[in-house]
Each structure stands twice: as structure tokens, then as C-alpha cells.
Amino acid sequence: MADTNTTADQVDETQKVGREPATRRAPKEKKEPEPAKEETEEERLQREEKKRLKDEAKAKKKEEQKIRDKEKKKLKKEEKKDQPKKEAAPKEKKEGDSSDLKALKSTNFADWYSEVILRGELIEYYDISGCYILRPNAYFMWEQVQRFIDDHIKELGVSNAYFPLFVTKKALETEKDHVQGFSPEVAWVTKSGDSELAEHIAVRPTSETIMYPAYAKWIRSHRDLPLRLNQWTNVVRWEFKSAVPFIRSREFLWQEGHSAFATLQEAEVEVYQILDMYSRAYEEILAVPVVKGKKSEGEKFAGGYYTTSIEGFIPTNGKAVQAATSHCLGQNFSKMFGIEFETEEEGNKKEKVWQNSWGFTTRSLGVMIMVHGDDKGLVLPPRAAPVQAVIVPLFFKDTDKEALKQKAKEIFNQLKEKKIRVVLDDREYKTPRFKFVEWEIKGVPLRIEIGPKDLAANKCVAIRRNDGQKKELSMDDLSSSVHAELESIQNDMFQKAKKQRDESIINVTEWSQFVPALNQKKMCLAPWCEVVACEENIKKKSHQEGEEIASKSTNTAEEQKEATAAAKSLCIPLEQQPLPEDAKCFCCGQKATKWTLFGRSY
Ligand code: 87F
Secondary structure (H helix, E strand, C coil): CCCCHHHHHHHHHHHHHHCCCHHHHCCCCCCCCCCCCCCCCCHHHHHHHHHHHHHHHHHHHHHHHHHHHHHHHHHHHHHHHHCCCCCCCCCHHHHHCCCCCCCCCCCCCHHHHHHHHHHCCCCCEECCCCCCCEEHHHHHHHHHHHHHHHHHHHHHHCEEEECEEEEEEEHHHHCCHHCCHHHHCEEEEEEEEEEEEEEEECCCCCCCHHHHHHHHHHHHHHHHHHHEEEEEEECCCCCCCEEECCCCCCEEEEEEEEECCCCHHHHHHHHHHHHHHHHHHHHHHHCCCEEEEECCCCCCCCCCCCEEEEEEEEECCEEEEEEEEEEECCCCCCHHHCEECCCCCCCEEEHHHCCEEEECCHHHHHHHHHHHCEECCCCCCCCCCCEEEEEEEEECCCHHHHHHHHHHHHHHHHHHHCCEEEEECCCCCCCCHHHHHHHHHHHCCCCEEECCHHHHHCEEEECCCCCCEEEEECCCHHHHHHHHHHHHHHHHHHHHHHHHHCCCCCCCCCCCHHHHHHHHHEEEEEEEECCCHEEEEEEEEHHHHHHHHHCCCCCHHHHHHHHHHCEEEEEEEEECCCCCCCECCCCCCCCCCCCEEEEEEE
């Protein structure tokens, strides 16, 4: 890999923004330096600011500990209550106890996220900044969405293929105008061993320039259309914004679909079919609500006619996130790459094909984790979860261990047979508390406990990870009730996330309401004129105003940074409320043409 970006590379953004585990990043406690004898005013201010930030961090830590202690007390009380009264308590084994998460989602989101993805065994860090190892639990979930999408696109008539990872400089430059803005992100191979390559080759950041020369060869006549291909690959974009595992990494996994048609209308129909399917993948598999819409002129993919997208939202930090895109490319690329076909009409008339392209990435997993996780760890929607239910037999002092184990195994087999992804945790060297914490961190949707009393009563107790609800389930036809419970969890998780997302959208008609709403971690739905210059102004003004407000606030540096981020249009939702005839743009006061969703975003 060519080291074209040495200076920027050396700034490891990953570590700056709390994306490494807190334990690794925590600097050693340093003594406050003595103020210099002849301290300038500026130095004094700096020293005082440093002290203020430190004190604030301390206070925050204290507050978190208080909440933790309170939770622990509550948990102990509940545990006591739950214990079968007449039976001896399970043996406590101190040495094996697992610990709770250190960071809370609400007060320290960045550290919380690092901790849940590490302890949930989704991610392992890697020694190239912005690159991450996807562990089996993460990859399994990717496979779940992958299967959903793959089945649907095949149903639509799309075929899978595989195109090479590398692209020549010449091919990449065919698309010069559109690649230009992205060129700092392109990674190059410049050497093999010690020898310089005669021609440097780029690693694909996306595959238009790799696929379309082949399309130009394969498409000759209207009989060759439509050509609809998809590939499941990795791509590399050498980003310089701070990396966030899943959400913004330098290498990620995705599918990219590229279709060519004889008519614009066919290309457009598919753009929206794909958008619908993407929205369903988020909502039905990941239980994450999204808004379907069209991008503004300023935010669309410059290579195309228009871009449609689905937009997700992270309520904890008030950031929106582009969840997937589906582009109508018109004839822009067929002109650049000479993709032509002879029409059905007499006289060898040639026309350029009409194209679209669409992509869905591993970012989706990050959105899901951020939306659903809680202070105990991951909360996984059953349809994505690698383990849907864990069975924990509760061994008490004087119980017939063997009978309990036997029953637990029986249940395990019964659920497995019905294709429920189940694990039996009958380790005797771990305490129940240890196991509960571990499976909670991993986000397993349902925990099934059986104690000796349950055995006698032919029942078990199921605890739902999403809301902590406990339910007694009869052993008879357990697989049906577990299945129903998993579906209900899936549905409840989506409804809860949707309610929270809906409550995070505020209707704004005046500029004065805009930045305050953003600072309340909201998205704004506003009447807008759709003019590119107005959007530029919105970005500039929201950034400036954010800075003014932040400079007066007593927030921490991280909070201040978030409050000063510029806002942009996220999408023009497909579903539009009627706009009054005389509606004015909330920013420039000119005629408004659409209700548009704005927000700060990843
Ligand atoms: C980074 C470097 C070079 C995005 C890039 O969205 C080029 C690009 O073309 C680039 N980052 N894009 C736009 C990708 C458009 C489009 N490609 C097919 C998609 C979906 C799948």
C-alpha cells in the first residue's frame, strides 16, 4: 500500500475518539504540573481549563459509579427475591465472577460502544488504524442480512458475479469528474517486493470503473438487456474522519448492485424496489427504523441523476446515519464507458443504456448495536442474533444435578430441532450470576432458567434481554412458546426503537428553532427550498451557531465538539405531509418545495 498520507496516517483518530477499549487508552494518572512562576495570562487560562475538564471528568465518573451501585443494589435485591426460599442458595464462586460494563451508554457513549463490541465478541482491534477484525458473532449477523438481501435480489432477477479487487489508474480516471472529490480516499498499490510497479493500481473503493468496461463489451443489442449484476465484496476507502468500528472503517464489506436497462423507467422502478428491500432488511432483521427518501442535489452521488437513501438515527448522541443508498444513474456512466445497445427498431439505431447502482454495508450492524444496546451490553434482535436463547440450569446445593442436566439437555435438543439457535450453559465452575452477566453482555435475546422447583413443576423461567421481563413457560411445547417469545422480542425492539426515533423528529418552521433542536439531539423536519446554496448556508450557519452556544456552555470538550458539528439535509422523505401553498423555506424564506429531514450525522 502506498504511503501517500503519512502525516494524516500518523494521527490515529481511532484512538482519539474513544474507539479503543477504555482500559487501553486510559493514560497513567499524572500529577498536575505546578504553575510556572511567571505564568502568562494565556497559560493560566489553559491550566484552569485543563483543571476544569479534569474535575468534570471526575464528577462524571463519580456519577456513573453512583448509578452502578444503585443498580447493583437493585439487582441483589431482585436476585434474593427470585431465589427459591426453601432451597439452599447456589454455591457462590467468587473467583469466576464476570464484571459489569465500565461505561454507561447515556453518559459515556464512545467508551460504552468500544466496550460492548469488544466484550460482546463482535470486534477485535487491529494494528492498522481504521481496520477491524469481525469476529464470528459479528460475521454471523452480517450473514443474516446478507441472506435476506441475496434472496430478494435473486428473486428480482439479479445475478451474483465477482469482479477484481484492483483497478488501473486509466480505468479509474474514466470517471474522473466523479472520482475527483473522492480521490484522497483511494488506496494504491505501488510496489511488488522492492520494485516499483510500472503502472500503479488502485484498490476498489467502489466498482463502477471495474465493471462498466465489461458491460460495454457484453451489451450489444436490446436482447442483452437488462443486465443486472451484484457482487458481495470488501472495499477500501482511506478515510481521515475518525474511524468508528462498523460505522466508518477503512475497509468494509458490502454488496454493490449495478443494473443496465433499455429504458429509464425500468431503471427507476428497480431503484425503489431496492430501497424498499433495504428498508425491510433494517426493519425486519435488525429491528432498526429508517426513513426512506431522496438526497438533496448537494448530497447526492455526483455521478448520477439522483440518489435515494434510507436514514437511520442514534438517539443517544442525536446523530443520523446514512444506512444505505440506491442511485438512479441515468445515462451518465453509459456515456462515459460507451455502454450502447441496438434498439428493437429497424435501422441499427444505437442507444445508451439506463443504469442504476445500489449498496448496503456492514455499517448496518453498527447502527443496530448503537440503537438497541443498553448499560448491560448488547441487545440483539432475535432474527440477527447468533444465539437466540441460552439455557442455564440452576444447580442448588442439595439438588439432583444429573436430573436437572438431563432435563436441560432435553430442552436444548427440542429447541435445536425446531431450528432455534440455542446454547446450553451447564458449566459447573461458573456461578449463575457470572453466566447471566456474560450472556447479557453478548445480547442473547432470551435466557431460560431451570431450577429444581421448575423441574418438579414441569416449567421453566424465561427472561427477555430487551426488557428484563420474566415469564414462566410450561415445558410442554416449549419450542412453540420460545419461538413466539423471540418473535415478540423482535417486534417489541422495533416498536421501541421506532417510538424513540419518531420522538426525535421535530417539526421546525423557523431558523431560530433549528440549532436548539439539534442540541436537544433531535432531527428536524422543515419546509425547505431545495436550493444547493441554501444547504451550504445551513451547514455554515449551524456550525457557527453551534460554536457560539458551545462556547458559553460548561459541557466537556467531547460534548462541545458534537454541539458544533454542522447539520445537513439527510433526505427528502418519500412520505410527505402536505405543504401549505405559501410555505416558506425555514432558512432563506424563499418558497419551500418539500418537507426535508435535517440533522447532524456520521
Ligand atoms: C471513494 C473513493 C472513490 C463513494 C468513493 O453508493 C470513489 C468513490 O464513487 C465513489 N466513495 N463513491 C460513490 C459510490 C457510489 C455507488 N457505487 C455502487 C454506491 C452504491 C454502490
